[in-house]
Amino acid sequence: MISDQDLEQRVSRKLMWRIIPFVMLLYFVSFLDRVNVGFAAITMNKDIGLSPTAFGLGGGLFFIGYFLCEVPSNLILHKVGARIWIARVMITWGIVSGISAFVVGPKSFYLLRFLLGVAEAGFFPGIILYLSQWFPTRQRAVAAAWFMAAAPISTAIGSPLSGAIMQLPSVFGLADWQMLYIIEAVPAAVLGFVVLRHLTDNPSKATWLLAEERDWLIAKLREESLARVSHGGHTSGALSALKDPRVLALSLIYFGTSAGLYTLGLWAPLIIREFGFTSFQTGLLNGIPSLVAVLAMILWAKHSDRTGERTWHVIIPCTLACVGFIFAGQATSALLIISALVVVNIGISAAKAPLWAMPSVFLSGAGAAAGIAMINSLGNLGGFVGPAVIGWLKNETGSYAAGLYVVAATLAVSSIVTLVLSRQKTNSGTGTPRVSHDH
Numbered sequence: 001m002i003s004d005q006d007l008e009q010r011v012s013r014k015l016m017w018r019i020i021p022f023v024m025l026l027y028f029v030s031f032l033d034r035v036n037v038g039f040a041a042i043t044m045n046k047d048i049g050l051s052p053t054a055f056g057l058g059g060g061l062f063f064i065g066y067f068l069c070e071v072p073s074n075l076i077l078h079k080v081g082a083r084i085w086i087a088r089v090m091i092t093w094g095i096v097s098g099i100s101a102f103v104v105g106p107k108s109f110y111l112l113r114f115l116l117g118v119a120e121a122g123f124f125p126g127i128i129l130y131l132s133q134w135f136p137t138r139q140r141a142v143a144a145a146w147f148m149a150a151a152p153i154s155t156a157i158g159s160p161l162s163g164a165i166m167q168l169p170s171v172f173g174l175a176d177w178q179m180l181y182i183i184e185a186v187p188a189a190v191l192g193f194v195v196l197r198h199l200t201d202n203p204s205k206a207t208w209l210l211a212e213e214r215d216w217l218i219a220k221l222r223e224e225s226l227a228r229v230s231h232g233g234h235t236s237g238a239l240s241a242l243k244d245p246r247v248l249a250l251s252l253i254y255f256g257t258s259a260g261l262y263t264l265g266l267w268a269p270l271i272i273r274e275f276g277f278t279s280f281q282t283g284l285l286n287g288i289p290s291l292v293a294v295l296a297m298i299l300w301a302k303h304s305d306r307t308g309e310r311t312w313h314v315i316i317p318c319t320l321a322c323v324g325f326i327f328a329g330q331a332t333s334a335l336l337i338i339s340a341l342v343v344v345n346i347g348i349s350a351a352k353a354p355l356w357a358m359p360s361v362f363l364s365g366a367g368a369a370a371g372i373a374m375i376n377s378l379g380n381l382g383g384f385v386g387p388a389v390i391g392w393l394k395n396e397t398g399s400y401a402a403g404l405y406v407v408a409a410t411l412a413v414s415s416i417v418t419l420v421l422s423r424q425k426t427n428s429g430t431g432t433p434r435v436s437h438d439h
Contacts, residue, residue: 007216008136011209015134015217018208020146022198023127026090027150029187030123032158033097033116034062035265036184039162040177042269042279047175048105056391058109059266060384063258065117067384070377071370073122074129075238078369081201082130086123087192093119094189101174101181125376129369132360133202136220138305140360145301145353152290152297152349155265158184159290163283225364241363241371249421250358253314254379256414257355259386260321260348263407266387268341271400275334285338293345301353311422313354318415321347325408329401347411382410 037044037059045055077085096112096119103109127147135143165183166176174182200206203217241247273282304313324343331337363371390403 004216007213008220011213011217012139014209014213015139016143016146019131019134020143023130023147024150024153026086026191026195027124027127027147028154028158029191030090030093030120031151031154031265032162032184033093033188034120035155035262036158036162036180037100037113038266038269039159039166039279039283040180041266042166042177042273042282043175044103044177047177048103048109050106050109051395052391053395054106054109054391056266056388056394058106058113059262059391060386060388061110061113062117062120063262063380063382063384065114065119066121066380067117067377069118069121070125070380071242071373074125074369074373075366077122077126077129078366082126083196083199083201086126086130086199087195089120089123089126089192090188090195091192093123094185094187094192095119097188098182098185100185101178121377122373125369125373128356128359128376129372132368132372133221134217136217137224137360141301141305141310141353141357142298144356145297148349148352148356149294149297151261152293152345154290156287156290156294159269159286160280160283163278163280166279238366238370241367242374244362244371246362246421247359247371247374248378249417250355250375251378252417253318253355253414253421254375255382255385256318256410256412257321257348257351257382258380259382259407259410260325260344262383263325263386263390263404264341264344264348267390267400267403271328271337272334275337277334285334286341288338289341289345292342293349296346297349297353300350304354304357310354310358311418314351314418315415317347317350318411318418319347321351322408322411322415323347325404325411329404329408351414386410 041050041055044050050058073085073089093116096116100112100116103112128144131143131147132140162180162184165180168176168179170176171179200208203209203214203221206214206217209217269282269286272285273279277285300313300317304310321344324340324345324347327343328337328340331340359372359375360368386407389406390400393403393406394400396402
């Protein structure tokens with residue numbers, strides 16, 4: 001007779017090897033296509049006449065399209081299954097990303113960035129929802145951390161790769177930034193078809209698990225779901241989730257981390273470039289902070305899962321990232337700016353997995369699909385505000401410092417809201433739980 005502990009270890013190992021590397025690869029390509037505009041901008045902005053304000057606005061318009069389509073996209077995924085919908089997302093965003101090579105001015109740049117957001121809407125919350133349907137609570141932050149580690153890994157590997165592509169000789173008369181868009185769009189479209197073959201919609205269809213492993217996993221996930229319902233303050237309806245104040249609070253927390261993440265993605269290459277580096281050197285230097293962030297992200301998530309604590313595992317890194325942005329605004333040398341970016345990357349990356357472990361404490365079913373999408377869509381508006389504010393203030397002041405301080409302030413708000421949320425005691429008669437720990 002195999003013990004539950006042995007089954008848990010076997011299933012956990014199979015889930016980690018079957019699911020995590022593949023969704024990491026998908027997110028790696030996704031994130032690369034989101035932020036390669038930061039490298040394209042090195043020559044694109046001059047070629048098509050983009051001012052810093054126009055570039056910041058266009059870069060951020062991605063998140064308006066994302067915001068408008070996020071919840072509908074995730075509800076469709078909940079209905080039709082992750083396999084078909086994630087494949088659709090990837091193929092369409094690959095196509096739009098490739099077409100971005102042919103923008104000719106600010107208006108077409110704005111349109112393509114908006115359409116890229118529409119095409120990709122639902123990918124990230126869809127995968128977060130997907131992981132919650134496979135991984136038991138005790139493993140959820142680590143699973144999410146490995147998945148989200150693809151973003152800093154994408155920056156670490158993609159930055160020098162993008163820098164190298166920008167230095168390739170012209171083919172068919174294409175500019176370096178046009179070649180960048182086209183080359184980096186191909187993997188997304190191709191992987192969309194791979195998703196159709198590789199991704200399994202839910203544990204009941206997992207033929208790669210033994211029958212006893214499949215039965216154990218289904219029973220474990222059902223047991224946890226019933227326990228959450230009996231605990232009280234549980235939300236399973238889509239409309240209820242959208243109105244849940246905890247969802248809105250988590251959206252505000254995520255807003256700060258998104259403002260920070262996409263400020264790095266869109267502006268860090270240009271900030272580093274100001275110190276006189278080539279495109280390839282800029283790529284190498286931009287990748288260093290991300291390598292450190294990956295290690296910090298995984299170790300921090302493991303500690304959060306092991307202790308069951310979420311609140312301070314969000315507050316501490318958000319505060320660290322806030323300090324890092326202030327430091328970056330005052331940096332006067334390449335060494336200081338890279339050091340500041342290391343601090344920022346560690347903070348933003350480490351906060352994400354514990355934060356995304358919180359919604360599954362009180363959301364399930366259609367409520368989880370809608371709630372997770374709402375957190376991501378509202379929170380990702382920070383990805384619009386951060387880059388846009390940086391561009392506008394750079395235009396007005398001639399410096400990146402003021403914009404970096406504004407982004408630092410959004411992360412300070414994230415820390416404060418997390419603390420306030422954790423202090424909300426159970427309301428008599430409502431059973432509203434605290435979300436600082438997994439139960």
